[in-house]
Amino acid sequence: MSEVTRSLLQRWGASLRRGADFDSWGQLVEAIDEYQILARHLQKEAQAQHNNSEFTEEQKKTIGKIAACLELRSAALQSTQSQEEFKLEDLKKLEPILKNILTYNKEFPFDVQPVPLRRILAPGEEENLEFEEDEEEGGAGAGSPDSFPARVPDLNGIDLTPVQDTPVASRKEDTYVHFNVDIELQKHVEKLTKGAAIFFEFKHYKPKKRFTSTKCFAFMEMDEVKPGPIVIELYKKPTDFKRKKLQLLTKKPLYLHLHQTLHKE
Secondary structure, three states, rough: OOHHHHHHHHHHHHHHHHHHHHHHHHHHHHHHHHHHHHHHHEEEEEEEEHHHOOOOOOHHHHHHHHHHHHHHHHHHHHOOOOOOOOOOHHHHHHHHHHHHHOOOOOOOOOOOOOOOOOOOOOOOOOOHOOOOOOOOOOOOOEEEEEOEEOEEEOOOOOOOOOOOOOOOOOOEEOOOEEEOOOOOOOOOOHHOOOOOEEEEEEEEEEOOOOOEEEEEEEEHHHHHOEEEEEEEEEEEEOOOOOOOOOOOOOOOOOOOEEEEOOOOO
16 A cells, blocks of 8 residues: 555545544534535545556445445435434444455445546636526626635624735635635734624626626624634625624535634734
C-alpha cells in the first residue's frame, strides 16, 4: 500500500466516523453534510480510470456501494417517514469494510448498487446549481455567483463593522460553490451590540440587467460564534436583519459551510 493510499483510507475513515458521531448526537445537518461529502469522494474514486487509481475494479465496486449506503443514510435522515430504511447501526458496519478495503473479499452486507457520479460543473455552468430561482429572476441562467460578503448589523440593519466582501468564487463542484477566503471581523465579538448577528449575503451578477443581486443570505447569532466548523441554513431574500420572517431558500440540503477561528488579544 502506498503512502498516498494509506492517507486516503485514513481520511475516508475519519470522515465516516465524524458523520456517525454527528448522527448519534442528533446533529443531523452536520451528519448529512459529512455523509454527502464522503459519498462524493468515494463515487469519484469508484469511477476513476484504471491508470488513475490504485484500487482494483472489484474494490472500486465496493467503494461505490459504500457511497450508495451513505446516500441512503443521508436520505433517511431527511425523510419525514418515521421508519428509517437505512439505520445508523447499518452504517457503522461500513467502517471495517472501508478500513480494510484492500483485503476485503466477503459479500457486501447490503443489497445496493453504486450510484452514478454527479456531474462536475465546468466554469460558467454555475447557473445549473440546484438553487430554486425566483420567478422574477427569469429562471435558471439568470446570473452567476459573484461574492459572499459578510456584515455585522444590529437588529435595525445598521452595520457595526465595515462590510467585508469576498473575491469571485474560486471553483464550483457539484452543488458547492467554493470561496476559500478568510474574513476577519473588524471588532471584538464581546464589544458587539446585543442582538447583533453576522450575516452573509450570496451575491450574483445579472448580465442582462447589468447589476448585482442578492440571491439568498445566511446568518450566525452570537451564541453560534465558537471555534471550529459550522453549517448554517440559507434563507430567501430580502435579507431580514430582524430575523422575524425567515423563509428557507430551498427544501434541498444546501447550506453555507464555514470554519471559525477565534483570536485572543
